[in-house]
Amino acid sequence: MSSLEVSARGAAADAITAHVPTLVQDEVASRIFAQDATLWGKAAEEEAGKRLSWVGLPRSSRPLLGEIAALREELREDGVSRIVLCGMGGSSLAPEVICATAGVDIVVLDSSSPDVVRRAVTTHLDRTAVVVSSKSGSTVETDSQRRAFEAAFADAGIDATRRIVVVTDPGSPLDAEARGAGYRVINADPDVGGRYSALTAFGLVPSGLAGADIGALLDDAEAVADLLAADDEGNPALRLGAAMGGTKPLRDKLVLVDAGTENVGFGAWAEQLIAESTGKDGTGILPVVADGEAPDHTYEDANVVRLVASTEDDDVETLADQPPRHPDSIAAEQPGPADETREDKAAESGSLITVAGTLGAQLLLWEVATAVAGRLLGINPFDQPDVESAKKAARGLLDQAGSSAEEPAFVDGSVEVRALGGDWLGDAHTLPGAVSALLEQLDDTSGYVAVMAYLDREEDADLEQVARTLFDHTGRPVTFGWGPRFLHSTGQYHKGGPANGVFIQVTADPEEDLAVPGREFTFGDFIAAQAGGDAQVLAEHGRPVLRLHLTNHHRGLSQVRSALSTSGA
Numbered sequence: 001m002s003s004l005e006v007s008a009r010g011a012a013a014d015a016i017t018a019h020v021p022t023l024v025q026d027e028v029a030s031r032i033f034a035q036d037a038t039l040w041g042k043a044a045e046e047e048a049g050k051r052l053s054w055v056g057l058p059r060s061s062r063p064l065l066g067e068i069a070a071l072r073e074e075l076r077e078d079g080v081s082r083i084v085l086c087g088m089g090g091s092s093l094a095p096e097v098i099c100a101t102a103g104v105d106i107v108v109l110d111s112s113s114p115d116v117v118r119r120a121v122t123t124h125l126d127r128t129a130v131v132v133s134s135k136s137g138s139t140v141e142t143d144s145q146r147r148a149f150e151a152a153f154a155d156a157g158i159d160a161t162r163r164i165v166v167v168t169d170p171g172s173p174l175d176a177e178a179r180g181a182g183y184r185v186i187n188a189d190p191d192v193g194g195r196y197s198a199l200t201a202f203g204l205v206p207s208g209l210a211g212a213d214i215g216a217l218l219d220d221a222e223a224v225a226d227l228l229a230a231d232d233e234g235n236p237a238l239r240l241g242a243a244m245g246g247t248k249p250l251r252d253k254l255v256l257v258d259a260g261t262e263n264v265g266f267g268a269w270a271e272q273l274i275a276e277s278t279g280k281d282g283t284g285i286l287p288v289v290a291d292g293e294a295p296d297h298t299y300e301d302a303n304v305v306r307l308v309a310s311t312e313d314d315d316v317e318t319l320a321d322q323p324p325r326h327p328d329s330i331a332a333e334q335p336g337p338a339d340e341t342r343e344d345k346a347a348e349s350g351s352l353i354t355v356a357g358t359l360g361a362q363l364l365l366w367e368v369a370t371a372v373a374g375r376l377l378g379i380n381p382f383d384q385p386d387v388e389s390a391k392k393a394a395r396g397l398l399d400q401a402g403s404s405a406e407e408p409a410f411v412d413g414s415v416e417v418r419a420l421g422g423d424w425l426g427d428a429h430t431l432p433g434a435v436s437a438l439l440e441q442l443d444d445t446s447g448y449v450a451v452m453a454y455l456d457r458e459e460d461a462d463l464e465q466v467a468r469t470l471f472d473h474t475g476r477p478v479t480f481g482w483g484p485r486f487l488h489s490t491g492q493y494h495k496g497g498p499a500n501g502v503f504i505q506v507t508a509d510p511e512e513d514l515a516v517p518g519r520e521f522t523f524g525d526f527i528a529a530q531a532g533g534d535a536q537v538l539a540e541h542g543r544p545v546l547r548l549h550l551t552n553h554h555r556g557l558s559q560v561r562s563a564l565s566t567s568g569a
Protein backbone atom coordinates (compact mmCIF):
# COMPACT_ATOMS: atom_id res chain seq x y z
CA MET A 1 0.00 0.00 0.00
CA SER A 2 1.41 3.37 -0.95
CA SER A 3 2.06 5.53 2.06
CA LEU A 4 -0.13 8.18 0.50
CA GLU A 5 -3.79 7.94 -0.51
CA VAL A 6 -6.40 10.44 -1.62
CA SER A 7 -10.05 10.00 -2.56
CA ALA A 8 -12.75 12.52 -3.44
CA ARG A 9 -16.50 12.69 -3.80
CA GLY A 10 -19.08 15.26 -4.86
CA ALA A 11 -17.84 18.58 -6.24
CA ALA A 12 -14.21 17.72 -5.39
CA ALA A 13 -14.40 14.58 -7.53
CA ASP A 14 -15.97 16.59 -10.35
CA ALA A 15 -13.10 19.09 -10.12
CA ILE A 16 -10.65 16.23 -10.46
CA THR A 17 -12.44 14.94 -13.55
CA ALA A 18 -12.53 18.44 -15.01
CA HIS A 19 -8.91 19.46 -14.41
CA VAL A 20 -6.56 16.50 -13.94
CA PRO A 21 -6.45 15.44 -17.61
CA THR A 22 -5.28 18.94 -18.58
CA LEU A 23 -2.77 19.07 -15.72
CA VAL A 24 -1.37 15.77 -16.98
CA GLN A 25 -1.37 16.98 -20.58
CA ASP A 26 0.43 20.19 -19.54
CA GLU A 27 2.96 18.08 -17.62
CA VAL A 28 2.46 20.26 -14.55
CA ALA A 29 3.71 17.68 -12.03
CA SER A 30 6.99 16.93 -13.78
CA ARG A 31 7.55 20.64 -14.45
CA ILE A 32 7.10 21.49 -10.78
CA PHE A 33 9.76 18.93 -9.92
CA ALA A 34 11.93 20.34 -12.70
CA GLN A 35 11.51 23.71 -10.94
CA ASP A 36 9.88 25.30 -13.96
CA ALA A 37 9.10 28.86 -12.81
CA THR A 38 6.81 29.61 -15.77
CA LEU A 39 3.89 27.55 -14.41
CA TRP A 40 2.22 30.48 -12.59
CA GLY A 41 2.40 33.24 -15.18
CA LYS A 42 4.82 36.01 -16.03
CA ALA A 43 4.25 38.07 -12.88
CA ALA A 44 5.10 35.11 -10.62
CA GLU A 45 8.12 33.91 -12.58
CA GLU A 46 10.81 35.85 -10.74
CA GLU A 47 9.63 34.80 -7.26
CA ALA A 48 8.87 31.22 -8.33
CA GLY A 49 12.37 31.03 -9.78
CA LYS A 50 13.83 31.19 -6.29
CA ARG A 51 11.12 29.31 -4.39
CA LEU A 52 10.97 25.80 -5.89
CA SER A 53 13.98 24.09 -4.32
CA TRP A 54 11.66 22.29 -1.87
CA VAL A 55 10.93 19.58 -4.46
CA GLY A 56 14.41 18.11 -3.93
CA LEU A 57 14.57 18.36 -0.14
CA PRO A 58 13.94 14.67 0.67
CA ARG A 59 17.37 14.07 -0.83
CA SER A 60 19.16 17.44 -0.51
CA SER A 61 18.47 17.69 3.25
CA ARG A 62 20.17 14.40 4.07
CA PRO A 63 23.59 15.91 4.88
CA LEU A 64 21.92 17.74 7.79
CA LEU A 65 21.06 14.49 9.57
CA GLY A 66 24.57 13.75 10.81
CA GLU A 67 25.19 17.33 11.89
CA ILE A 68 21.92 17.48 13.84
CA ALA A 69 22.52 14.12 15.52
CA ALA A 70 25.99 15.18 16.63
CA LEU A 71 24.68 18.50 17.94
CA ARG A 72 21.89 16.73 19.85
CA GLU A 73 24.45 14.47 21.50
CA GLU A 74 26.67 17.42 22.39
CA LEU A 75 23.76 19.28 23.98
CA ARG A 76 22.67 16.22 25.93
CA GLU A 77 26.20 15.84 27.28
CA ASP A 78 25.91 19.49 28.35
CA GLY A 79 22.82 18.60 30.40
CA VAL A 80 20.27 19.92 27.91
CA SER A 81 16.88 18.17 27.98
CA ARG A 82 14.59 21.02 26.95
CA ILE A 83 14.46 22.54 23.46
CA VAL A 84 12.77 25.90 22.93
CA LEU A 85 12.12 27.02 19.36
CA CYS A 86 11.84 30.75 18.70
CA GLY A 87 10.29 31.23 15.26
CA MET A 88 7.15 32.39 13.45
CA GLY A 89 5.01 30.77 10.74
CA GLY A 90 7.08 28.61 8.47
CA SER A 91 9.96 28.80 10.95
CA SER A 92 8.06 26.99 13.67
CA LEU A 93 4.81 25.34 12.46
CA ALA A 94 6.46 22.29 10.92
CA PRO A 95 8.61 21.40 13.96
CA GLU A 96 5.48 21.73 16.11
CA VAL A 97 3.65 19.10 14.01
CA ILE A 98 6.74 16.89 13.50
CA CYS A 99 7.44 16.73 17.26
CA ALA A 100 3.79 16.29 18.28
CA THR A 101 3.45 13.43 15.79
CA ALA A 102 6.71 11.88 16.99
CA GLY A 103 5.63 12.27 20.61
CA VAL A 104 8.68 14.30 21.61
CA ASP A 105 8.61 17.54 23.60
CA ILE A 106 9.47 20.92 22.18
CA VAL A 107 8.46 24.36 23.39
CA VAL A 108 7.40 26.49 20.44
CA LEU A 109 7.66 30.16 21.35
CA ASP A 110 5.80 32.03 18.63
CA SER A 111 4.29 34.74 20.79
CA SER A 112 5.23 38.30 21.75
CA SER A 113 3.04 38.23 24.87
CA PRO A 114 5.24 39.32 27.81
CA ASP A 115 3.71 36.63 30.03
CA VAL A 116 4.32 33.88 27.47
CA VAL A 117 7.90 34.96 26.76
CA ARG A 118 8.66 35.27 30.47
CA ARG A 119 7.42 31.73 31.13
CA ALA A 120 9.61 30.37 28.31
CA VAL A 121 12.77 32.13 29.46
CA THR A 122 12.41 31.40 33.16
CA THR A 123 11.49 27.71 33.06
CA HIS A 124 14.32 25.18 33.54
CA LEU A 125 16.80 27.51 31.88
CA ASP A 126 19.69 25.42 33.24
CA ARG A 127 18.72 22.50 31.01
CA THR A 128 17.42 24.50 28.04
CA ALA A 129 18.81 25.02 24.55
CA VAL A 130 17.18 27.54 22.22
CA VAL A 131 16.83 27.26 18.46
CA VAL A 132 16.36 30.72 16.93
CA SER A 133 14.87 30.24 13.45
CA SER A 134 14.26 33.01 10.96
CA LYS A 135 14.71 32.79 7.19
CA SER A 136 14.83 36.58 6.71
CA GLY A 137 16.60 37.14 10.01
CA SER A 138 14.48 40.25 10.50
CA THR A 139 11.24 39.01 12.10
CA VAL A 140 10.77 41.23 15.14
CA GLU A 141 9.07 38.58 17.29
CA THR A 142 11.97 36.16 16.84
CA ASP A 143 14.63 38.84 17.31
CA SER A 144 12.94 40.00 20.53
CA GLN A 145 12.65 36.45 21.86
CA ARG A 146 16.34 35.87 21.18
CA ARG A 147 17.26 39.03 23.06
CA ALA A 148 15.20 37.90 26.03
CA PHE A 149 16.96 34.52 26.12
CA GLU A 150 20.40 36.11 25.76
CA ALA A 151 19.67 38.29 28.79
CA ALA A 152 18.32 35.33 30.75
CA PHE A 153 21.36 33.17 30.00
CA ALA A 154 23.68 36.05 30.93
CA ASP A 155 21.82 36.63 34.21
CA ALA A 156 22.08 32.91 34.99
CA GLY A 157 25.79 32.80 34.18
CA ILE A 158 25.16 30.34 31.34
CA ASP A 159 27.33 30.62 28.22
CA ALA A 160 24.78 31.40 25.49
CA THR A 161 27.17 30.23 22.75
CA ARG A 162 26.68 26.70 24.09
CA ARG A 163 22.88 27.00 24.31
CA ILE A 164 21.73 29.06 21.31
CA VAL A 165 21.56 27.47 17.84
CA VAL A 166 20.57 29.68 14.93
CA VAL A 167 18.86 28.57 11.70
CA THR A 168 18.70 31.23 9.00
CA ASP A 169 19.38 31.89 5.34
CA PRO A 170 22.99 32.46 4.33
CA GLY A 171 23.73 36.19 4.36
CA SER A 172 20.68 37.21 6.38
CA PRO A 173 21.22 39.92 9.03
CA LEU A 174 20.85 37.19 11.66
CA ASP A 175 23.48 35.01 9.93
CA ALA A 176 26.22 37.60 10.34
CA GLU A 177 25.11 38.66 13.82
CA ALA A 178 24.90 35.09 15.13
CA ARG A 179 28.30 34.10 13.76
CA GLY A 180 29.74 37.26 15.28
CA ALA A 181 28.24 36.28 18.63
CA GLY A 182 29.83 32.83 18.43
CA TYR A 183 26.55 30.90 18.10
CA ARG A 184 26.25 27.71 16.13
CA VAL A 185 24.61 28.64 12.83
CA ILE A 186 23.00 26.20 10.42
CA ASN A 187 22.10 27.78 7.08
CA ALA A 188 18.95 26.70 5.27
CA ASP A 189 18.35 26.43 1.55
CA PRO A 190 17.63 30.04 0.50
CA ASP A 191 15.56 28.92 -2.49
CA VAL A 192 12.73 27.64 -0.27
CA GLY A 193 10.04 29.94 1.13
CA GLY A 194 9.03 29.74 4.80
CA ARG A 195 5.76 27.87 4.39
CA TYR A 196 7.44 25.27 2.10
CA SER A 197 10.42 24.80 4.45
CA ALA A 198 9.23 21.81 6.53
CA LEU A 199 11.96 19.52 5.12
CA THR A 200 14.73 22.11 5.30
CA ALA A 201 16.85 22.92 8.34
CA PHE A 202 13.89 24.99 9.61
CA GLY A 203 11.84 21.84 10.05
CA LEU A 204 14.63 19.38 10.74
CA VAL A 205 17.00 21.10 13.19
CA PRO A 206 14.53 21.83 16.02
CA SER A 207 12.73 18.51 15.50
CA GLY A 208 15.95 16.48 15.39
CA LEU A 209 17.36 18.20 18.48
CA ALA A 210 14.09 17.42 20.26
CA GLY A 211 14.49 13.74 19.39
CA ALA A 212 12.16 13.20 16.42
CA ASP A 213 13.25 10.63 13.82
CA ILE A 214 13.91 13.11 11.01
CA GLY A 215 15.62 10.47 8.89
CA ALA A 216 12.36 8.53 8.70
CA LEU A 217 10.55 11.77 7.86
CA LEU A 218 12.82 12.31 4.85
CA ASP A 219 12.46 8.63 3.90
CA ASP A 220 8.65 8.94 3.90
CA ALA A 221 8.83 12.04 1.71
CA GLU A 222 11.34 10.46 -0.65
CA ALA A 223 9.15 7.36 -0.97
CA VAL A 224 6.41 9.39 -2.68
CA ALA A 225 8.48 11.95 -4.61
CA ASP A 226 8.32 10.02 -7.90
CA LEU A 227 4.57 9.44 -7.47
CA LEU A 228 4.01 13.17 -6.97
CA ALA A 229 6.24 14.09 -9.92
CA ALA A 230 4.39 11.80 -12.34
CA ASP A 231 2.28 13.25 -15.15
CA ASP A 232 -0.35 10.65 -14.42
CA GLU A 233 -4.05 10.83 -13.61
CA GLY A 234 -3.37 8.78 -10.48
CA ASN A 235 -1.01 11.42 -9.09
CA PRO A 236 -2.48 12.28 -5.64
CA ALA A 237 -1.05 15.83 -5.71
CA LEU A 238 -2.66 16.65 -9.05
CA ARG A 239 -5.94 15.33 -7.72
CA LEU A 240 -5.72 17.07 -4.37
CA GLY A 241 -4.67 20.32 -6.06
CA ALA A 242 -7.55 20.08 -8.52
CA ALA A 243 -10.00 19.28 -5.71
CA MET A 244 -8.71 22.26 -3.69
CA GLY A 245 -8.56 24.89 -6.41
CA GLY A 246 -10.77 23.61 -9.20
CA THR A 247 -14.31 23.25 -7.89
CA LYS A 248 -16.91 25.19 -9.88
CA PRO A 249 -18.26 27.44 -8.42
CA LEU A 250 -15.14 27.65 -6.26
CA ARG A 251 -15.65 26.14 -2.81
CA ASP A 252 -13.09 28.34 -1.08
CA LYS A 253 -13.47 27.14 2.52
CA LEU A 254 -11.23 24.12 2.94
CA VAL A 255 -12.43 22.49 6.14
CA LEU A 256 -9.70 20.32 7.66
CA VAL A 257 -11.17 17.65 9.94
CA ASP A 258 -9.01 15.33 12.00
CA ALA A 259 -10.76 12.02 11.29
CA GLY A 260 -8.14 9.88 13.03
CA THR A 261 -4.91 10.93 11.34
CA GLU A 262 -1.71 10.06 13.17
CA ASN A 263 -0.27 13.44 12.14
CA VAL A 264 -0.95 15.49 15.26
CA GLY A 265 -1.94 19.12 14.67
CA PHE A 266 -1.44 18.77 10.92
CA GLY A 267 -4.09 21.41 10.20
CA ALA A 268 -2.06 24.16 11.86
CA TRP A 269 0.82 23.56 9.45
CA ALA A 270 -1.38 23.19 6.37
CA GLU A 271 -3.23 26.36 7.35
CA GLN A 272 -0.24 28.61 6.73
CA LEU A 273 0.79 26.77 3.56
CA ILE A 274 -2.65 27.12 1.98
CA ALA A 275 -3.81 30.49 3.33
CA GLU A 276 -0.55 32.36 2.76
CA SER A 277 0.02 30.73 -0.65
CA THR A 278 -3.44 31.30 -2.12
CA GLY A 279 -5.04 34.23 -0.22
CA LYS A 280 -4.26 37.17 -2.52
CA ASP A 281 -5.61 39.19 -5.47
CA GLY A 282 -9.07 38.91 -3.90
CA THR A 283 -9.19 35.13 -4.18
CA GLY A 284 -7.80 32.11 -2.31
CA ILE A 285 -8.65 29.10 -0.21
CA LEU A 286 -9.39 29.64 3.48
CA PRO A 287 -8.31 26.65 5.62
CA VAL A 288 -10.79 26.09 8.43
CA VAL A 289 -9.23 23.85 11.08
CA ALA A 290 -12.43 22.41 12.49
CA ASP A 291 -13.25 20.24 15.45
CA GLY A 292 -16.18 17.86 15.06
CA GLU A 293 -17.33 15.90 12.06
CA ALA A 294 -17.08 16.44 8.32
CA PRO A 295 -20.88 16.31 7.76
CA ASP A 296 -21.36 19.34 10.00
CA HIS A 297 -19.96 21.51 7.24
CA THR A 298 -22.75 21.47 4.67
CA TYR A 299 -22.59 25.13 3.53
CA GLU A 300 -22.30 25.53 -0.24
CA ASP A 301 -18.74 26.93 -0.24
CA ALA A 302 -17.32 24.15 1.97
CA ASN A 303 -14.78 21.68 0.63
CA VAL A 304 -14.26 19.20 3.44
CA VAL A 305 -11.03 17.25 3.94
CA ARG A 306 -11.08 14.23 6.24
CA LEU A 307 -7.58 13.49 7.48
CA VAL A 308 -7.68 9.77 8.23
CA ALA A 309 -5.15 7.35 9.68
CA SER A 310 -2.82 5.72 7.18
CA THR A 311 -3.98 2.30 8.28
CA GLU A 312 -7.63 2.96 7.42
CA ASP A 313 -7.30 1.51 3.94
CA ASP A 314 -10.88 0.25 3.82
CA ASP A 315 -12.15 3.83 4.03
CA VAL A 316 -9.81 5.21 1.44
CA GLU A 317 -9.38 4.14 -2.17
CA THR A 318 -6.25 5.11 -3.97
CA LEU A 319 -7.48 7.39 -6.71
CA ALA A 320 -5.76 5.21 -9.29
CA ASP A 321 -8.46 2.67 -8.41
CA GLN A 322 -11.24 5.19 -8.82
CA PRO A 323 -11.98 5.87 -12.50
CA PRO A 324 -12.44 9.53 -13.32
CA ARG A 325 -16.12 10.37 -12.77
CA HIS A 326 -18.25 10.94 -15.81
CA PRO A 327 -21.46 12.97 -15.36
CA ASP A 328 -23.81 10.16 -16.24
CA SER A 329 -21.86 7.80 -14.01
CA ILE A 330 -22.36 9.98 -10.93
CA ALA A 331 -25.93 8.82 -10.32
CA ALA A 332 -24.87 5.18 -10.60
CA GLU A 333 -22.19 5.76 -7.96
CA GLN A 334 -24.51 7.11 -5.31
CA PRO A 335 -25.21 4.55 -2.59
CA GLY A 336 -28.92 3.89 -2.06
CA PRO A 337 -30.77 5.73 0.78
CA ALA A 338 -30.71 2.56 2.89
CA ASP A 339 -26.94 2.36 3.25
CA GLU A 340 -26.24 6.13 3.15
CA THR A 341 -23.98 7.39 5.92
CA ARG A 342 -23.62 10.96 7.17
CA GLU A 343 -20.46 11.04 5.07
CA ASP A 344 -22.43 9.99 1.99
CA LYS A 345 -24.98 12.72 2.59
CA ALA A 346 -22.20 15.27 3.02
CA ALA A 347 -20.55 14.06 -0.17
CA GLU A 348 -23.73 14.19 -2.24
CA SER A 349 -24.68 17.72 -1.24
CA GLY A 350 -21.15 18.96 -0.92
CA SER A 351 -17.56 18.13 -1.50
CA LEU A 352 -15.53 15.58 0.39
CA ILE A 353 -11.85 14.74 0.13
CA THR A 354 -10.21 11.99 2.19
CA VAL A 355 -6.44 11.98 2.69
CA ALA A 356 -4.21 9.40 4.38
CA GLY A 357 -0.47 9.23 4.57
CA THR A 358 2.57 9.47 6.78
CA LEU A 359 3.63 12.96 7.83
CA GLY A 360 6.69 13.06 5.59
CA ALA A 361 4.63 12.02 2.58
CA GLN A 362 1.84 14.51 3.32
CA LEU A 363 4.22 17.46 3.80
CA LEU A 364 5.38 16.99 0.21
CA LEU A 365 1.88 16.10 -1.06
CA TRP A 366 0.28 19.30 0.24
CA GLU A 367 3.18 21.47 -0.98
CA VAL A 368 2.76 20.14 -4.52
CA ALA A 369 -1.05 20.28 -4.29
CA THR A 370 -0.96 23.91 -3.12
CA ALA A 371 1.29 24.84 -6.01
CA VAL A 372 -1.14 23.09 -8.39
CA ALA A 373 -4.14 24.84 -6.80
CA GLY A 374 -2.29 28.16 -7.15
CA ARG A 375 -1.99 27.57 -10.88
CA LEU A 376 -5.70 26.81 -11.17
CA LEU A 377 -6.56 29.93 -9.13
CA GLY A 378 -4.27 32.07 -11.29
CA ILE A 379 -2.20 33.40 -8.37
CA ASN A 380 1.46 33.32 -7.36
CA PRO A 381 1.66 30.75 -4.54
CA PHE A 382 5.11 31.92 -3.44
CA ASP A 383 4.69 35.53 -2.31
CA GLN A 384 2.88 37.14 0.65
CA PRO A 385 2.30 40.75 -0.44
CA ASP A 386 -0.11 41.77 2.32
CA VAL A 387 1.86 40.58 5.31
CA GLU A 388 4.27 43.50 5.03
CA SER A 389 1.41 46.01 5.33
CA ALA A 390 0.55 44.78 8.84
CA LYS A 391 4.21 44.73 9.87
CA LYS A 392 4.59 48.32 8.60
CA ALA A 393 1.50 49.45 10.52
CA ALA A 394 2.81 47.76 13.66
CA ARG A 395 6.16 49.53 13.28
CA GLY A 396 4.33 52.82 12.91
CA LEU A 397 2.39 52.21 16.11
CA LEU A 398 5.58 51.13 17.89
CA ASP A 399 7.06 54.52 17.08
CA GLN A 400 4.11 55.98 18.99
CA ALA A 401 4.60 53.36 21.74
CA GLY A 402 3.07 54.42 24.98
CA SER A 403 0.49 56.63 23.36
CA SER A 404 -2.95 55.51 24.39
CA ALA A 405 -5.05 53.53 21.93
CA GLU A 406 -8.06 55.29 20.47
CA GLU A 407 -10.95 55.66 22.91
CA PRO A 408 -13.31 52.67 23.15
CA ALA A 409 -16.85 53.01 21.79
CA PHE A 410 -17.91 51.88 25.24
CA VAL A 411 -16.77 49.70 28.15
CA ASP A 412 -18.87 46.76 29.29
CA GLY A 413 -17.63 45.44 32.64
CA SER A 414 -13.98 44.41 32.10
CA VAL A 415 -14.05 44.70 28.29
CA GLU A 416 -13.26 47.79 26.22
CA VAL A 417 -15.17 47.63 22.93
CA ARG A 418 -13.93 49.24 19.73
CA ALA A 419 -15.48 48.92 16.26
CA LEU A 420 -13.43 49.52 13.09
CA GLY A 421 -14.06 49.13 9.38
CA GLY A 422 -17.35 50.93 9.05
CA ASP A 423 -20.16 52.20 11.24
CA TRP A 424 -21.74 48.79 11.69
CA LEU A 425 -21.93 49.07 15.49
CA GLY A 426 -25.18 51.03 15.37
CA ASP A 427 -26.63 51.72 18.80
CA ALA A 428 -25.12 48.62 20.43
CA HIS A 429 -23.96 49.49 23.93
CA THR A 430 -23.26 46.06 25.41
CA LEU A 431 -20.69 43.40 24.52
CA PRO A 432 -23.33 40.89 23.33
CA GLY A 433 -24.96 43.68 21.34
CA ALA A 434 -21.67 44.51 19.65
CA VAL A 435 -21.10 40.84 18.79
CA SER A 436 -24.59 40.65 17.26
CA ALA A 437 -23.97 43.82 15.27
CA LEU A 438 -20.74 42.37 13.88
CA LEU A 439 -22.33 39.04 12.97
CA GLU A 440 -25.04 40.90 11.09
CA GLN A 441 -22.28 41.91 8.67
CA LEU A 442 -21.62 38.25 7.90
CA ASP A 443 -22.55 37.23 4.34
CA ASP A 444 -24.56 34.04 4.79
CA THR A 445 -23.38 32.43 1.55
CA SER A 446 -19.67 33.30 1.43
CA GLY A 447 -18.70 34.90 4.73
CA TYR A 448 -16.47 33.66 7.52
CA VAL A 449 -15.74 34.75 11.08
CA ALA A 450 -12.11 35.09 12.19
CA VAL A 451 -11.41 35.13 15.92
CA MET A 452 -7.90 36.47 16.64
CA ALA A 453 -6.77 36.11 20.24
CA TYR A 454 -3.56 37.91 21.25
CA LEU A 455 -3.52 35.89 24.45
CA ASP A 456 -1.74 32.91 25.99
CA ARG A 457 -2.54 29.81 23.95
CA GLU A 458 -1.70 27.60 26.94
CA GLU A 459 -3.34 29.46 29.81
CA ASP A 460 -6.32 30.69 27.77
CA ALA A 461 -6.63 27.56 25.60
CA ASP A 462 -10.32 26.99 26.26
CA LEU A 463 -11.25 30.23 24.49
CA GLU A 464 -10.75 28.25 21.27
CA GLN A 465 -14.08 26.56 21.98
CA VAL A 466 -15.90 29.72 20.88
CA ALA A 467 -15.08 28.74 17.29
CA ARG A 468 -17.52 25.87 17.65
CA THR A 469 -20.26 27.89 19.36
CA LEU A 470 -20.00 30.68 16.79
CA PHE A 471 -20.16 28.08 14.00
CA ASP A 472 -23.21 26.45 15.60
CA HIS A 473 -24.86 29.86 15.86
CA THR A 474 -23.98 31.31 12.46
CA GLY A 475 -23.74 28.14 10.33
CA ARG A 476 -20.73 29.78 8.71
CA PRO A 477 -17.04 28.82 8.95
CA VAL A 478 -15.14 30.21 11.92
CA THR A 479 -11.36 30.34 12.16
CA PHE A 480 -9.53 30.81 15.42
CA GLY A 481 -5.97 32.12 15.49
CA TRP A 482 -3.63 33.01 18.34
CA GLY A 483 -1.97 36.37 17.83
CA PRO A 484 0.60 37.18 16.59
CA ARG A 485 1.09 33.57 15.35
CA PHE A 486 -1.83 33.77 12.88
CA LEU A 487 -0.36 36.92 11.33
CA HIS A 488 2.18 34.58 9.73
CA SER A 489 -0.50 32.11 8.61
CA THR A 490 -4.06 33.22 7.78
CA GLY A 491 -3.12 36.90 8.15
CA GLN A 492 -2.22 37.15 4.47
CA TYR A 493 -5.61 35.71 3.46
CA HIS A 494 -7.56 38.07 5.77
CA LYS A 495 -6.09 41.07 3.97
CA GLY A 496 -5.41 39.77 0.46
CA GLY A 497 -8.19 37.21 0.04
CA PRO A 498 -11.89 37.73 -0.66
CA ALA A 499 -13.48 40.61 1.29
CA ASN A 500 -16.00 38.42 3.13
CA GLY A 501 -14.52 38.06 6.60
CA VAL A 502 -15.73 39.61 9.84
CA PHE A 503 -13.10 39.87 12.56
CA ILE A 504 -13.12 39.59 16.34
CA GLN A 505 -9.85 40.58 17.98
CA VAL A 506 -9.20 39.91 21.67
CA THR A 507 -6.32 41.60 23.51
CA ALA A 508 -5.39 41.99 27.15
CA ASP A 509 -3.01 43.92 29.39
CA PRO A 510 -0.17 41.61 30.47
CA GLU A 511 0.11 40.35 34.04
CA GLU A 512 3.51 42.03 33.96
CA ASP A 513 5.34 43.65 31.06
CA LEU A 514 8.80 42.54 29.93
CA ALA A 515 11.59 44.63 28.43
CA VAL A 516 13.05 43.72 25.05
CA PRO A 517 16.80 44.07 25.82
CA GLY A 518 18.37 46.70 23.59
CA ARG A 519 15.06 48.01 22.30
CA GLU A 520 13.07 51.13 23.28
CA PHE A 521 9.84 49.11 23.29
CA THR A 522 8.66 46.35 25.62
CA PHE A 523 6.98 43.08 24.65
CA GLY A 524 3.72 44.65 25.87
CA ASP A 525 4.20 47.64 23.55
CA PHE A 526 5.02 45.29 20.70
CA ILE A 527 2.06 42.91 20.93
CA ALA A 528 -0.31 45.87 21.36
CA ALA A 529 1.17 47.48 18.24
CA GLN A 530 0.83 44.22 16.31
CA ALA A 531 -2.85 43.95 17.23
CA GLY A 532 -3.49 47.63 16.53
CA GLY A 533 -1.62 47.52 13.25
CA ASP A 534 -3.46 44.46 11.98
CA ALA A 535 -6.84 45.90 12.98
CA GLN A 536 -5.95 49.16 11.24
CA VAL A 537 -4.98 47.40 8.00
CA LEU A 538 -8.07 45.18 8.07
CA ALA A 539 -10.25 48.28 8.55
CA GLU A 540 -8.45 50.03 5.69
CA HIS A 541 -9.40 47.03 3.55
CA GLY A 542 -13.02 47.65 4.57
CA ARG A 543 -13.22 44.61 6.83
CA PRO A 544 -15.43 45.02 9.97
CA VAL A 545 -13.28 44.50 13.08
CA LEU A 546 -14.59 44.18 16.63
CA ARG A 547 -11.71 44.88 19.04
CA LEU A 548 -12.24 43.55 22.56
CA HIS A 549 -9.63 44.55 25.15
CA LEU A 550 -9.67 42.87 28.56
CA THR A 551 -8.95 45.29 31.39
CA ASN A 552 -9.21 42.43 33.89
CA HIS A 553 -7.99 39.20 32.29
CA HIS A 554 -10.10 36.69 34.16
CA ARG A 555 -13.36 38.62 34.32
CA GLY A 556 -12.99 40.02 30.81
CA LEU A 557 -12.27 36.62 29.31
CA SER A 558 -15.31 35.17 30.99
CA GLN A 559 -17.48 37.97 29.54
CA VAL A 560 -16.03 37.42 26.05
CA ARG A 561 -16.45 33.65 26.23
CA SER A 562 -20.04 34.11 27.29
CA ALA A 563 -20.83 36.74 24.65
CA LEU A 564 -19.39 34.49 21.91
CA SER A 565 -21.11 31.40 23.22
CA THR A 566 -24.67 32.39 24.09
CA SER A 567 -27.43 32.32 21.54
CA GLY A 568 -27.13 36.07 21.55
CA ALA A 569 -23.86 35.73 19.65
Ligand SMILES: O=P(O)(O)OC[C@H]1O[C@](O)(CO)[C@@H](O)[C@@H]1O
Pocket residue numbers: 088089090091133134135136137138139142194195276384387487488489
Ligand atom coordinates in the same frame (compact mmCIF):
# COMPACT_ATOMS: atom_id res chain seq x y z
O1 LIG B 1 11.39 32.85 8.86
P1 LIG B 1 11.12 34.34 8.93
O2 LIG B 1 11.84 35.12 7.90
O3 LIG B 1 11.37 34.85 10.33
O4 LIG B 1 9.56 34.56 8.59
C1 LIG B 1 8.60 33.96 9.40
C2 LIG B 1 7.28 33.94 8.65
O5 LIG B 1 6.86 35.28 8.35
C3 LIG B 1 6.46 35.34 6.99
O6 LIG B 1 7.50 35.83 6.23
C4 LIG B 1 5.25 36.23 6.83
O7 LIG B 1 4.17 35.71 7.50
C5 LIG B 1 6.18 33.90 6.63
O8 LIG B 1 6.13 33.67 5.26
C6 LIG B 1 7.31 33.22 7.32
O9 LIG B 1 7.13 31.82 7.44
